Each structure stands twice: as structure tokens, then as C-alpha cells.
Amino acid sequence: MLPWLSIIDLAGTFVFAASGAAVGIRRDADxxxxxxxxxxxxxxxxxxxxxxxxxxxxxxxxxxRYLATACSAGVIVFYREQWLQVFERPVRMLxxxxxxxxxxxxxxxxxxxxLTPTSAVLLGVLSGIGGGLVRDVxxxxxxxxxxxxxxxxxxxxGAIIVALAHVFTLPRIPAMAVGALVCFTLRFMAxxxxxxxxxxxxxxxxx
Amino acid sequence: MLPWLSIIDLAGTFVFAASGAAVGIRRDADxxxxxxxxxxxxxxxxxxxxxxxxxxxxxxxxxxRYLATACSAGVIVFYREQWLQVFERPVRMLxxxxxxxxxxxxxxxxxxxxLTPTSAVLLGVLSGIGGGLVRDVxxxxxxxxxxxxxxxxxxxxGAIIVALAHVFTLPRIPAMAVGALVCFTLRFMAxxxxxxxxxxxxxxxxx
Amino acid sequence: MLPWLSIIDLAGTFVFAASGAAVGIRRDADxxxxxxxxxxxxxxxxxxxxxxxxxxxxxxxxxxRYLATACSAGVIVFYREQWLQVFERPVRMLxxxxxxxxxxxxxxxxxxxxLTPTSAVLLGVLSGIGGGLVRDVxxxxxxxxxxxxxxxxxxxxGAIIVALAHVFTLPRIPAMAVGALVCFTLRFMAxxxxxxxxxxxxxxxxx
Numbered sequence: 001m002l003p004w005l006s007i008i009d010l011a012g013t014f015v016f017a018a019s020g021a022a023v024g025i026r027r028d029a030d031x032x033x034x035x036x037x038x039x040x041x042x043x044x045x046x047x048x049x050x051x052x053x054x055x056x057x058x059x060x061x062x063x064x065r066y067l068a069t070a071c072s073a074g075v076i077v078f079y080r081e082q083w084l085q086v087f088e089r090p091v092r093m094l095x096x097x098x099x100x101x102x103x104x105x106x107x108x109x110x111x112x113x114x115l116t117p118t119s120a121v122l123l124g125v126l127s128g129i130g131g132g133l134v135r136d137v138x139x140x141x142x143x144x145x146x147x148x149x150x151x152x153x154x155x156x157x158g159a160i161i162v163a164l165a166h167v168f169t170l171p172r173i174p175a176m177a178v179g180a181l182v183c184f185t186l187r188f189m190a191x192x193x194x195x196x197x198x199x200x201x202x203x204x205x206x207x
Numbered sequence: 208m209l210p211w212l213s214i215i216d217l218a219g220t221f222v223f224a225a226s227g228a229a230v231g232i233r234r235d236a237d238x239x240x241x242x243x244x245x246x247x248x249x250x251x252x253x254x255x256x257x258x259x260x261x262x263x264x265x266x267x268x269x270x271x272r273y274l275a276t277a278c279s280a281g282v283i284v285f286y287r288e289q290w291l292q293v294f295e296r297p298v299r300m301l302x303x304x305x306x307x308x309x310x311x312x313x314x315x316x317x318x319x320x321x322l323t324p325t326s327a328v329l330l331g332v333l334s335g336i337g338g339g340l341v342r343d344v345x346x347x348x349x350x351x352x353x354x355x356x357x358x359x360x361x362x363x364x365g366a367i368i369v370a371l372a373h374v375f376t377l378p379r380i381p382a383m384a385v386g387a388l389v390c391f392t393l394r395f396m397a398x399x400x401x402x403x404x405x406x407x408x409x410x411x412x413x414x
Numbered sequence: 415m416l417p418w419l420s421i422i423d424l425a426g427t428f429v430f431a432a433s434g435a436a437v438g439i440r441r442d443a444d445x446x447x448x449x450x451x452x453x454x455x456x457x458x459x460x461x462x463x464x465x466x467x468x469x470x471x472x473x474x475x476x477x478x479r480y481l482a483t484a485c486s487a488g489v490i491v492f493y494r495e496q497w498l499q500v501f502e503r504p505v506r507m508l509x510x511x512x513x514x515x516x517x518x519x520x521x522x523x524x525x526x527x528x529l530t531p532t533s534a535v536l537l538g539v540l541s542g543i544g545g546g547l548v549r550d551v552x553x554x555x556x557x558x559x560x561x562x563x564x565x566x567x568x569x570x571x572g573a574i575i576v577a578l579a580h581v582f583t584l585p586r587i588p589a590m591a592v593g594a595l596v597c598f599t600l601r602f603m604a605x606x607x608x609x610x611x612x613x614x615x616x617x618x619x620x621x
Contacts, residue, residue: 024560030611032567033560036543039536047466052254054263056468057529064532115264118271122246123264129243133345138547140347140554146231146240153239197237259461261470322471325478329453336450340552347554353438353447360446404444 009105010069012098013060017042017073019095020135022084024074027139031078037135038074039067045130049106049123053113096154096187100180103128103155107162108176117163124159125152150190153197158183216312217276219305220267224249224280226302227342229291231281234346238285244342245281246274252337256313256330260320303361303394307387310335310362314369315383324370331366332359357397360404365390423519424483426512427474431456431487433509434549436498438488441553445492451549452488453481459544463520463537467527510568510601514594517542517569521576522590531577538573539566564604567611572597 020041024034043060050058060066077084106127110120129145129152136143145151158179165175189195227248231241250267257265267273284291313334317327336352336359343350352358365386372382396402434455438448457474464472474480491498520541524534543559543566550557559565572593579589603609 027556028613029560030613032570032611036560036566051258051465052264052268054261057466057533061466061533061536062530064530067532067536116269116271118274119264119268122268122274137344137347137551138557138560140551140556142234142346146236146243146345152243156239197239199235199237258465259471259475323476323478325481326471326475329475329481344551344554349441349553353443353450353552359450363446404446406442406444
């Protein structure tokens with residue numbers, strides 16, 4: 001991976017790990033449980049992608065920097081949880097940035113392993129939302145990425161842009177930049193203007 | 208895969224995807240969340256099977272028809288949920304049919320990858336019940352396949368029939384037909400006559 | 415694997431399977447659901463490890479003795495659940511022993527597949543705690559291994575000992591013995607003296 005891409009990838013890892021730590025603290029996990037949730041939230045999407053494309057061991061296990069980044073985020077949040085409140089807006093922006101990056105990197109990696117564009121889109125979305133799915137499943141909650149405003153849908157649009165560029169043999173790096181930008185913008189607008197996808201019924205009794 | 212087998216496999220995918228969509232609507236997921244649950248319910252069992260036998264990428268990711276089928280089912284249920292009530296009996300029959308097919312196809316695929324009959328039975332059952340497991344775990348519920356009347360047990364019997372035929376070098380296609388038929392019949396009778404496996408204690412406090 | 419190692423591995427499988435069965439009975443699963451939880455609790459950690467290192471099919475699927483052991487434990491607990499109470503102290507000791515063994519075997523297996531020591535430690539911990547994670551997720555509970563006194567942390571220490579011995583090219587078998595012993599002792603002391611890792615806040619509202 002290019003050096004600057006690695007840096008952004010690790011930044012995304014840090015932000016997702018912080019979200020995992022915050023969930024763990026809320027559910028009264030001990031320090032190690034918080035670190036497990038940090039690592040799972042930051043890497044589960046990418047690990048599932050790597051398993052599905054046969055790229056074992058997954059990069060998040062093989063490269064120690066992912067573990068170090070995720071644990072740093074976990075420890076910081078564990079001892080300085082109040083920072084999450086102060087930085088709530090930046091954290092949501094970083095989370096949107098992390099999502100955007102994970103999605104385009106995941107899509108591009110799947111394409112480079114010879115998968116079809118449709119499969120690559122699926123794996124790109126999985127890379128982006130998988131960590132949040134596993135994080136919430138581990139604390140027995142309905143994953144927020146299944147319900148959050150334009151979260152997974154923004155991921156889908158970003159992945160499709162990268163896959164379409166591949167179909168039309170356009171250069172990959174600019175396509176990834178555009179895909180990430182569109183994904184980030186959609187998510188940003190959804191947060192700011194409360195854009196939502198339709199729901200089948202509001203105020204359902206099980207809600 | 209033979210063409211007619213593909214068609215039944217996609218029919219099973221459609222039915223399981225509809226069950227995933229119904230669960231997502233009940234838990235107030237948005238449209239995209241419903242589609243994620245549709246796809247997960249329809250393909251998780253087969254994807255786990257393919258990962259365990261080393262057949263990556265899993266066929267449900269590599270073949271776009273699985274995605275298209277699952278999403279079609281998800282969209283239809285999302286906008287026409289009331290149809291599920293009207294068609295409740297056909298849906299349960301289709302679900303039993305989908306289970307039967309997923310089980311015998313999963314067992315046969317594992318055997319053709321050189322696994323032992325015992326492993327193939329395990330993977331066949333996993334193919335059949337894995338989607339329902341993941342679907343319910345994603346909405347933080349105890350999976351219905353662990354509690355439903357003769358659900359997983361019917362799958363087990365179907366898988367064993369296919370594996371036994373392999374051990375005795377009987378032809379595979381008839382064995383699959385018999386296995387699917389027995390699995391379907393068991394499940395059908397369980398629904399009709401409320402056959403159940405024993406439970407350790409009824410009316411347990413945590414129930 | 416060496417014969418004596420196989421025997422201890424299967425003993426660990428038996429104990430973890432019993433824990434899965436106990437959870438299944440508590441949540442009112444039927445007999446088959448109990449067996450599924452037994453098998454999942456006993457083998458999920460090792461199966462995830464094998465998938466991540468590319469050793470497919472996982473040994474727990476390929477070797478029928480794991481299935482037989484897990485199902486035996488499940489059936490016994492199903493029909494003789496009261497034994498778990500009588501044997502509570504031995505069961506907790508066996509559970510600690512199973513954890514210790516799964517961790518050092520998992521770490522050693524990852525190292526022998528050429529993974530880096532850091533990755534091997536991660537996979538060793540995953541081998542030890544993965545079964546408990548999946549068991550609790552399947553019944554929609556927050557995994558006890560994320561909250562239990564020095565459970566995952568003891569696993570981590572055991573895995574690090576094996577990995578350090580590898581780094582310093584010390585002989586593996588004694589390192590595994592020491593790692594398992596330290597892991598077991600830590601867990602034993604944690605149970606006996608209620609050692610705990612710090613938590614971010616006690617008595618949290620969501621607890």
C-alpha cells in the first residue's frame with residue numbers, strides 16, 4: 001500500500017477502535033474487554049474481506065501497526081472517555097472519513113484480487129460496515145450501521161464509484177479519491193441535514 | 208452447478224432473504240439495513256461453508272445472481288410486507304424447501320471438496336441454518352433455528368442421507384433428492400403436528 | 415499433534431462444550447440447539463484461527479473426534495444438568511485448563527504457519543476466547559469473557575510467553591508448558607482472590 005494510504009488507513013483504524021472502546025465502556029467491559037472491542041470494531045470488516053478473498057492471514061493480523069493503533073485508541077478512550085464528548089463532532093467527521101477510506105480501499109483490494117465488480121462492491125461495503133456490525137453484535141445490540149442515517153448507503157455509493165471506474169478502465173487512484181469524497185459528503189450531509197432512508201414503519205412496537 | 212439446481216438454489220435464496228427482510232422491518236431497520244439482513248440471511252450459511260472448505264471467494268459473493276435475488280426479495284418485502292401474512296403458509300413451505308436444498312447442496316459441495324463425511328454433514332447443516340443464525344444474531348435475538356420445532360434436526364437428517372450415500376458410493380443426485388425430501392417432510396410434519404425435540408426444562412425463567 | 419497434546423485438547427473441547435450446553439439449556443434451546451451451542455463454544459475459537467491462517471478445512475471440522483467430544487458433553491449436560499452444580503469448582507478449574515491449553519496450542523499453531531509473533535499472540539488469544547464469544551453472542555448476551563475476572567488477560571499472558579520463546583528461539587514444548595501454567599495460575603488466582611482488571615465506571619446504568 002502507498003505510504004499516505006497506510007496513514008489514512010491507520011487513522012480510520014484509530015477512529016473505529018475509539019468507537020469500539022466507547023461501546024465497551026458503556027457496557028461495563030473491563031480494560032481487556034475494551035481493547036478486544038476496539039480491535040474488533042477497527043479490524044473485523046477488513047478481516048472478513050481478507051478471508052472472503054482468500055488473502056490470509058488478514059492484513060490486520062499480519063501487520064502489528066493495526067493492533068498497536070487499535071489498542072492505543074482503546075487505552076486513551078478507557079482513561080479519557082470524557083474526550084469523546086468534547087470531540088464529538090470531530091469524531092463523527094473522522095468516523096465518516098474512516099468509513100469512506102475503508103470502503104474504497106476494500107473495494108480496490110477486492111478488484112485487485114480478481115473479483116467481479118459486483119463482488120468487489122459487496123466486499124467494499126463489508127470492509128466499511130463490518131467492524132461496526134461486529135462491535136454491536138458483541139455487546140448484544142442491534143447494529144447502529146443498519147439503522148443510522150445514510151451510513152451503509154453512503155458506503156455503497158463510494159464502492160460503486162470505484163467499481164465503475166474499474167469497469168470503464170479509468171485510473172484507480174482518482175476513482176478512489178472521488179469515491180471516498182462522495183461517500184464522506186453523503187454521510188456528512190446525512191448527519192447535518194438528518195437525511196434518512198425510508199423505513200417500513202416508524203414507531204414500531206419493537207423499536 | 209446444474210441449471211435446475213441453480214434455479215432451486217436461487218429460490219431458496221429468495222425465501223431466506225424474505226425472512227431476513229421481515230426481521231429487519233420488525234426491528235425498524237431502514238431500507239439498506241433491510242437489504243443487508245436479506246443478503247445475510249440468504250447467504251451467510253453458504254459463505255461460511257465456502258470459507259471453511261477454502262472455496263474463496265464464496266459463490267454468493269462471486270455470482271451476482273445471489274445479490275440480485277436477495278435484494279429483490281428484500282425490496283418486495285420492504286414495500287409489500289403485508290404479503291408475508293397472506294402467504295404465510297406458502298412462505299413456511301418455501302422456507303422448508305430452501306432449507307432442504309441448502310442442506311443437501313452444502314453437504315454435496317463439501318464432499319466434492321474432499322472433506323470427510325462427518326465434516327460434510329456439519330457443513331451441510333451449517334449451510335442450511337447459518338443464514339438464520341446470522342440473521343437473528345444481527346438483531347440481537349436468540350436464533351430461532353436453535354429453538355424451532357425440528358428445524359436443525361431435519362437439516363441434520365438430510366445431510367446424513369447425502370453423506371451416507373457417499374460412503375456407500377451410491378449415486379449423488381438421487382441421494383440429494385431423497386435427503387432433501389426427507390428433510391422437507393420432517394420439517395413439514397413438525398410444523399403440522401407440532402413435533403418438538405425435548406427441552407431440558409420448560410417454562411424456564413429466562414425464556 | 416502429539417498424542418498427549420490431543421488428549422488435553424479434547425479435554426478442553428469437552429469442558430468448553432459443557433459450558434455451551436449449560437448456556438443453551440438456560441435459554442431454553444431444544445436438544446439440537448444445545449448441541450449446536452456445545453459445538454460452537456468448543457470449536458469456534460479454533461475454527462476462526464484456522465480460517466485466518468488459511469488452514470482450511472479447520473481441524474475441528476476435519477477431525478470427527480471434536481464433534482464426538484462436543485456432542486457427548488452436550489448430551490451429558492442436557493440430561494444431567496445438575497452435575498454442573500455439583501462439579502462447579504472442578505468445572506471452573508477444567509475451564510481454566512481448557513483456556514490455557516487452547517491459548518498455547520493456538521499460538522504455537524499460528525507460529526508454525528509462519529505468522530509473526532504479534533499475529534500469533536492475537537490468534538492464540540482468539541483460539542482461547544473465541545468459543546466463549548460466539549457462545550454468548552448466539553444467545554444474545556454480552557460475552558462473559560469480555561467482563562470476567564482476568565479471563566482474556568490470562569490468555570494474553572500465556573500467548574505472549576509462547577511467542578517470546580519463539581522470538582528467542584527457545585524450545586517450544588517447555589515454553590508451551592510454562593505459558594499454559596502461567597495462564598492457568600493467573601485465572602485460578604483471579605477466581606480465588608477475585609482479581610479484576612480496572613473498569614472505566616462501575617455501576618454503569620447499562621450494566
